[in-house]
Amino acid sequence: TAEEPAAVRMSDLGMKMDLPRPEMFDFHGVTMVHYFTDSWDKVQNFQARPDDILIATYPKAGTTWGSLILDLLYFGKTSPERQTSIPIYDRVPFLEIYIPSVKSGIDQAESLPTTPRIIKTHFPVQFVPKSFWEQNCKMVYVARNAKDNMVSYFHFDRMNMVQPDPGDWNSYFHRFMEGKLVFGSWYDHVNNWWKKKQTYSNIHYMFYEDMIEDTGREIDKLCSFLGLSPSAEEKNQITGGVQFDNMKKNKMANYSTIPVMDFKISPFMRKGKVGDWKNHFTVAQNEEFDEDYKKKMKDLTLQFRTEI
Template sequence: MDNKPNVFRRELVDVHGVPLFWSMAEEWSQVESFEARSDDLLISTYPKSGTTWVSEILDLIYNNGDVEKCKRDAIYNRVPFMELIIPGIINGTEQLKNMQSPRLVKTHLPVQLLPSSFWKNDCKMIYVARNAKDVAVSYYYFYQMAKMHPEPGTWEEFLDKFMDGKVSFGSWYDHVKGWWEKKKDYRILYLFYEDMKEDPKCSLHKLLQFLEKDLPEETVDKILYHSSFNVMKKNPSANYTTMNTAEMDHSVSPFMRKGISGDWKNQFTVAQYEKFEEDYAKKMKGSTLQFRSEI
């Protein structure tokens, strides 16, 4: 127990060119050899792109809108974070091994690091992408409260790291583009956070269609209500307040902070915005991916 604090605030370690938590790097063989099942549903995102939100929606869909059933455990136990391994604290691959099918599996891995069993078994996958500026801001606050990350430094310093892909899970640009390209060949539903915010019902129907599932309209409305930001923020099984303060300190910044689109305007200076946009244009050149920075 005494040595627990030293698992936190350690430098990231390079795994095949992608910076990851040191403990993931040490146990990488467990992640790489993970056995997906053909009826697994993979939820993939770059961090801070609506992962918990879409996970809650999908757990509600899988349980036909039974809200009480979805309070059976914290979201990180209902939808295990596959590659998250912290000695003595959590092991996502082990959690999943012990789960009954059909499983909901969460990952933040870029496409090239995903265990090959997911491709081999042709698993259905849902990818959620959010605009880079909002992700950068949200990630900065998350780095402050979630202590598995290295110290974030100042906002200016963190933004530079983000643009250089020197943050946990690497480059946002490579991540969103990699999954975008992959959807041509695999069963991947690619959603945008901004669209989900603007028209949650339309996005929910897309999910249902992708899962080939029919739900009565009143169940759809119930799911929309219980997966709304304000309701989830108050729900201990969805808002991560059940985590130990040593791991996540909500007094620094709540896990569910604002959940809006366009918050970057409150954080970026004009100079930062101009530098970011110039860099963005270079890194996204040639991609057909289009993002909205506000709605």
């Protein structure tokens, strides 16, 4: 039998990958696709270390933003060459992703040379491997208001071949409300992570809108959670580097080097604005959405802003 070709890093694949769009299915009560469940057993058995940092989000809620901030806080000063030579998705591996012939997220995480290891996930809280809890790892959760999150996810699904085809906006709009998108319901995701934070003190819950409003302030809060004290100069450098327009131009942060995304359809980093939903929602959709939202968002301690 021919040997399996060695797994390569995503960034080593120069060509566009011709992947079939996956079908969604119910997986332990959450809508998923096989690219994120094929390595389930390996992911669940992952051995976290006490200093690992997990960044968790519903897709398109500021994952890359949070990842880059964390990476710069820990390694911006000590290994600046990382910033210009290694794409963010290789510096902060995506725990559950498994694309055949590409190095899996788990393999990447296990071979990370850094301390701490910064690892990202889109898992709902109940899917997080138990060793992260046992090791009392720090976790950073970024949440984004539902309306903007939906719009961003729609455009992302249009251009990303490891996601199902989104179909038209109106059907997507209804599937979002029903939780029939990859990684399940936005409502369950943000609510269950919020609930977990009440009993597990090592979760820092951030809001995308707050980060847009005052990036420096939110980085300060993050530093105090992580026990870091960067100099004013370092902090200014990081704050500048992670502004949306700078990230969008940064080849190591904007995913333009990844072969599964078609930038001709839509860029990975599109607008990075709060309130872009107003360009997509009709008046009727907005009313329908608000009605449904009230029923699903029972916990009044969790408040989102749809404009700032």
